[in-house]
Amino acid sequence: MKVVLGVTGGIAAYKAAELLRLLQDRGLEIQVVMTRHACEFVRPLTFVALSGRKVITGMFGEAGSEANGESAIEHIAVAQSLNALVIAPATANVLAKLAHGIADDFLTTLCLATKAPVIVAPAMNVNMWQNAATQENLAALRGRGVKVVEPEEGYLACGMTGAGRLASVEAIARAVCETLGLRDDLKGETVLVTAGPTEEPLDAVRYLSNRSSGKMGYALAEAARRRGARVVLVSGPTHLDVPAGVEAKRVRTAQEMGAAVSSHLGEASVVLMAAAVADFQPTQFRSQKIKKRKGAPSLKLKPTRDILGEITRQRRPNQLVVGFAAETENVIENAAQKLKAKRLAFIVANDVTQEGAGFEADTNIVTLLFPDGRQKPLEKMTKLEVANRILDEVVELRKSGGQG
Numbered sequence: 001m002k003v004v005l006g007v008t009g010g011i012a013a014y015k016a017a018e019l020l021r022l023l024q025d026r027g028l029e030i031q032v033v034m035t036r037h038a039c040e041f042v043r044p045l046t047f048v049a050l051s052g053r054k055v056i057t058g059m060f061g062e063a064g065s066e067a068n069g070e071s072a073i074e075h076i077a078v079a080q081s082l083n084a085l086v087i088a089p090a091t092a093n094v095l096a097k098l099a100h101g102i103a104d105d106f107l108t109t110l111c112l113a114t115k116a117p118v119i120v121a122p123a124m125n126v127n128m129w130q131n132a133a134t135q136e137n138l139a140a141l142r143g144r145g146v147k148v149v150e151p152e153e154g155y156l157a158c159g160m161t162g163a164g165r166l167a168s169v170e171a172i173a174r175a176v177c178e179t180l181g182l183r184d185d186l187k188g189e190t191v192l193v194t195a196g197p198t199e200e201p202l203d204a205v206r207y208l209s210n211r212s213s214g215k216m217g218y219a220l221a222e223a224a225r226r227r228g229a230r231v232v233l234v235s236g237p238t239h240l241d242v243p244a245g246v247e248a249k250r251v252r253t254a255q256e257m258g259a260a261v262s263s264h265l266g267e268a269s270v271v272l273m274a275a276a277v278a279d280f281q282p283t284q285f286r287s288q289k290i291k292k293r294k295g296a297p298s299l300k301l302k303p304t305r306d307i308l309g310e311i312t313r314q315r316r317p318n319q320l321v322v323g324f325a326a327e328t329e330n331v332i333e334n335a336a337q338k339l340k341a342k343r344l345a346f347i348v349a350n351d352v353t354q355e356g357a358g359f360e361a362d363t364n365i366v367t368l369l370f371p372d373g374r375q376k377p378l379e380k381m382t383k384l385e386v387a388n389r390i391l392d393e394v395v396e397l398r399k400s401g402g403q404g
Contacts, residue, residue, distance in 0.1 A: 001180055001226075002029045004078065006087035006107045007047070008094045009037025012123040012166040016088055017042070020050050022173040026182060027225040027244045031056070031078065033107045035094070059106050079113035086176050088149075089123035089166050092134050098146070099137035117179045121149040123166035130163070149175045185395045187228030192268035193221045194261060194275035196236035198254045200304065203286035208301075211359040212276035214238035216324070216383050220272050221246045223387035232268065234260045236275055254278055254304035261307055265314060270394055271321045273308050274348075276359070280304060312342050320397060322390065323347045326358060332367065332375070339369050345397055346370045348390060356380050368393060 003023055007016045020030050032047040033056045044055040056078070087094065087107070094108065098120070103109040111118060120141065128134060129151065138148055149172050152165045166172075177184075195217020199207040214235060221233040222243035231246045234257055242248040249264075251257045254277045265271070280301040290297050311321055323344045325335035328351065335349030350366040352358030357365040357380070364386045368376040378389055 001027075001083040002031060002081055003176060003180075004031045004033055004082045004085045004110065005047075006085060006090075006094075006110075007032060007034045007038040007042070008087060008089060008091045008107070009035055009041060010089040010091045010123050010166075011041065012089040013038050013041040015166055015169055017046055017050055019086075019088055019169040019172055020047065022169055023176060024051075025245050026173070026177055026228075027222055027246070028176075028180075029244065031082070033057075033078075033110060035105055035107055037091075056106055059109065076113055079110055079116075082114060082116050084117050084119065084176055084179055085111065085114055086119040086121070086172065088119075088121035088169075088172050090120040092122070092124045092128045092131075092137075095120065095122060095134065095137045095141065099140045117145070117147065119147045119149060119172070119175050119179055121167050121172045121175075122151050122164075124151075124164050126164045128164070147175055147179060182226050184228040186224055186270075186391065189224075189229045189269045189398075190267050191221075191224040191229045191231045191270045191272065192234070192261065192264050193217050193224065193231060193272045194234045194257060194277075194307075195221065196238040196240075197276050198236045198257055198278045198304070199252050200254065200278045200281035201285050202282045202299075203288065203290045205289050208278055208281065209237075210276050210278060212236070212326075213360045214240050214275075215360070215362065216364060216386070217272070217274035218243060219383040219387040220274055220390065223384060223391055224270075224272075227388075227391060229270075232264050234264070234275070236277075254281065254307065258305040258307045258310065261311065262314075265311060266316075269319060271311060271319065272390070273311070273322065274324050275307075276326060277307060278304055308342050312344070320345045320394060322394070325349045326352045328353050332369070335367070335369050339371065344371075346393060348386075 005020055007013050023030055030051050032051055034044055044057055047055045097108045098111055103112045149167045151163055152167055153163045154165045196214030197209045197212040199209045201207045218240050221231050225231045225245045233246050233248045235250055249260045251260050281304050283300040283302050308323055321344055323342055325338050325347055327334050331349050331351045335347050339347040347369050348366050350357050354365050356363045363380050364383050365380045366378050
């Protein structure tokens, strides 16, 4: 999810750097927009370094920006791409502009152009905060659906004491997450996720693998991180970017994946085994390329490491393990057999032959199977939505004390 962090010209502008970090820790992508006055308090380079993105400080960019392919109507592109806009600190001046629809810089123009939810965290002198004009502006903004994170009372930079101090960055971050529907119901949990395929070498240039893209596992990692968990992702070869705030361990073979999982198993409270581990590997590895002119070789295979079986045998009390079953026939029967054999909390079964499900797709169609015989078929949805439905079940099992 993308959040625009608007920084305006108040003494509390420096606290926006800490807010940026907190939002990044929740897996959010942050684009910083600064007003001209904000740049007098904190240099844009600070936010460039923290966000890894350019900071927008003006309507038309730097001189020559159009030659570099940047649009003079960038505010429209940003407005259409963001999921939320938070302004912290929000000065009395900016609140007045927003209340009256004034758009004289990038930030205020963006506010008019976006349909995304807007959150403001006011910060100012106590008399400015209590002024009738400021309160009328805030009432108007609230009436339009803008979420206001009330300032705190205390000693102010001007030397006065009273309301007007910027709310804590934790409170502002919490308001942003609530607006985006992000939850903290996995806070305190360490979630271990496996994702992607494994590659089992045949010779110097060839290997056995499958079509897994890793998208389901990466969606699980992203969703768990957004819900407050510490997440360790053990990933086979993929072309996907690791979600923000997730610790990633890159592996290639089933043996390497098993070793990586074992090394983190002791710290994990929840294990989500979404990787499509290759079932077989060649009995013999050829250090040189097998030449075609010598004819087709006789290929002997042996089973790869049973990582899921090892986990369930080593599982600690209170450690919840979820399995996945990608099938092409007898989907429910095969998944139920795996659920019982591996003694899982529940299993996620999907028919990879269905359109919009399985390998490489951005969507999935799955059925959740439980040890008591219950089945929960889910309609087609994005893999991130599927991930959250799976995590909903994890949370419910945690509340009931279930371990699988």
